[in-house]
Amino acid sequence: MALSDGLLRVRLRAIEYGAPGINLYTFESLDGQPLPPYEPGAHVDVVMSPDLLRQYSLLWPAAEPSQYRIAVQLAEVGKGGSRKLHFESVVGATYEVSAPRNHFPLTPSDEAFHLFAGGIGITPIISMYRQLKASGRTVFLYYWAASAQHMLFHEALCHEMEGVQLFHTRCGGEAPPRLKDVIATLPHSAQLYCCGPQGMVDEFDQLTLDRPEANTHRERFSATTDALQAGDSFRVRLQRSGLTLTVPAELSLLQVCEAAGVDVAYSCEEGVCGACEVKVLSGQVEHRDTVLTPKQRERSESMMICCSRGVDDSLVLDL
Ligand code: FES
Numbered sequence: 001m002a003l004s005d006g007l008l009r010v011r012l013r014a015i016e017y018g019a020p021g022i023n024l025y026t027f028e029s030l031d032g033q034p035l036p037p038y039e040p041g042a043h044v045d046v047v048m049s050p051d052l053l054r055q056y057s058l059l060w061p062a063a064e065p066s067q068y069r070i071a072v073q074l075a076e077v078g079k080g081g082s083r084k085l086h087f088e089s090v091v092g093a094t095y096e097v098s099a100p101r102n103h104f105p106l107t108p109s110d111e112a113f114h115l116f117a118g119g120i121g122i123t124p125i126i127s128m129y130r131q132l133k134a135s136g137r138t139v140f141l142y143y144w145a146a147s148a149q150h151m152l153f154h155e156a157l158c159h160e161m162e163g164v165q166l167f168h169t170r171c172g173g174e175a176p177p178r179l180k181d182v183i184a185t186l187p188h189s190a191q192l193y194c195c196g197p198q199g200m201v202d203e204f205d206q207l208t209l210d211r212p213e214a215n216t217h218r219e220r221f222s223a224t225t226d227a228l229q230a231g232d233s234f235r236v237r238l239q240r241s242g243l244t245l246t247v248p249a250e251l252s253l254l255q256v257c258e259a260a261g262v263d264v265a266y267s268c269e270e271g272v273c274g275a276c277e278v279k280v281l282s283g284q285v286e287h288r289d290t291v292l293t294p295k296q297r298e299r300s301e302s303m304m305i306c307c308s309r310g311v312d313d314s315l316v317l318d319l
Pocket of ligand 1: 265266267268269270271272274276289291304306307
């Protein structure tokens with residue numbers, strides 16, 4: 001397992017109930033010293049076993065500089081990272097986590113901020129809300145979940161925060177406004193941030209295609225369904241290494257680079273974290289990650305080599 005950042009040893013200090021299927025985990029440094037600082041939108045890799053690590057958004061602000069707090073939803077499918085935390089973790093156990101990385105940072109702006117969350121996507125969104133409020137910005141938060149009971153931080157969102165709208169999707173009665181209804185009312189100058197399930201973020205991307213790229217920001221917390229599928233075989237030229245490699249249908253470009261001894265950083269291997277991003281010098285890419293925006297995919301200036309593939313044999317990378 002290769003990480004672009006060094007690993008930190010931490011102790012699991014507390015496990016709390018958050019909402020049905022969601023627990024909150026607080027880690028702390030072993031010696032009480034501050035952990036590396038972070039901003040809203042940052043995540044850490046948590047090492048579950050030697051060959052399994054998962055990415056989780058950090059809640060901001062940390063209660064103590066020596067602590068990190070994450071929310072973990074029990075996944076029905078997947079490699080079992082959430083099951084390990086939900087069913088096997090014990091308070092006091094030590095874990096390894098990466099230093100924080102942030103592919104979903106807040107961009108400074110004088111415009112109003114509108115933050116959209118679905119399900120567990122509230123973790124980075126509530127962190128952003130808190131920082132923006134603390135710095136005196138105009139901010140609105142919209143959160144969709146099945147019911148009040150299913151909403152993480154429901155109490156705080158209801159009673160401590162202004163500009164928050166909570167939508168319950170399974171409570172009968174009048175249907176709540178949808179994402180498109182809210183976005184349609186907002187000026188193109190507004191700063192929009194979205195984090196939620198794949199369908200919600202796909203819809204957000206579609207609804208914001210005609211808005212300035214600098215004003216729309218999103219993060220997915222799960223891989224696309226095609227990220228881990230096999231594809232066609234293709235050839236790739238690694239410019240700096242002077243190598244031409246063939247990527248067979250059943251292997252990823254990342255796996256082939258590693259086997260060839262090329263030094264590449266990576267983490268999630270699912271196209272979610274952005275650690276394996278490599279500059280594309282020429283050639284066509286079939287993008288399968290959830291990191292790049294639709295416009296970044298169009299420009300195709302970089303690719304996630306853990307899941308995305310060359311369309312033909314013309315791909316040349318800055319590796
Ligand atoms: S390793 Fe995470 S996106 Fe490729």
